[in-house]
Amino acid sequence: MSGREFRPPAAYVHGLDGPTVVVPGRVAAWLERHANLRQIRTGHRGADPEVDSVLVALAVAAAAWRQQTGVSSDHGTDQRKQPEHESESRLTTTQAANLLNITDRGVRAAIARHRLNAQRVGDQWLIDREDLEHFRAGRAA
Known part of the structure; x- marks a missing residue:
């Protein structure tokens, strides 16, 4: 399974x-x-x-x-080889949308519904890689 x-x-x-x-x-x-x-x-x-x-x-x-x-327990960063824009420990909604193959609006909707954890920093949402992996796994189910 x-x-x-x-x-x-x-x-x-x-x-x-x-x-x-x-x-x-x-x-x-x-x-x-x-x-x-x-x-x-x-x-x-x-x-x-x-x-x-x-x-x-x-x-x-x-x-x-x-x-x-490939998710680090310390910072939620992905330790696998990634393109430079994906190597940060926190992702924007656009980066998360690209990794999930959904729209930026879909990511923001998941955040609004509390299905995806994110932190508001200034005028943007930032998502930890581990939270993204949990969301991806739950979405796949």
Whole structure:
């Protein structure tokens, strides 16, 4: 499975000895970025060994996804060989539109609908590469 199809929540729950949730690497990266899992992992280390192990496993899965997609965990920059105008860590709506093969207006609509995270800087929207990859994966589903 490519990880891009929508699956019902029950598809991620497994286990006979007790429920276990399987978390895709892209989702682990999203959680790490938006739920501050790194802070939780370091701030509560040692409180529960099983929780420690799961949080480390999520970090490993997130790192593997980032490596596979070429997205850096530090700045959201794409580490693959890119043309010069795409090598920055943040993209304009026009650059994002070109990478997604949609219009600039489509990118701005996704931002307005809160489907694509972006930051307003002056008179333009800037999009982190990792947020763009999450949006692309969700869009493909």
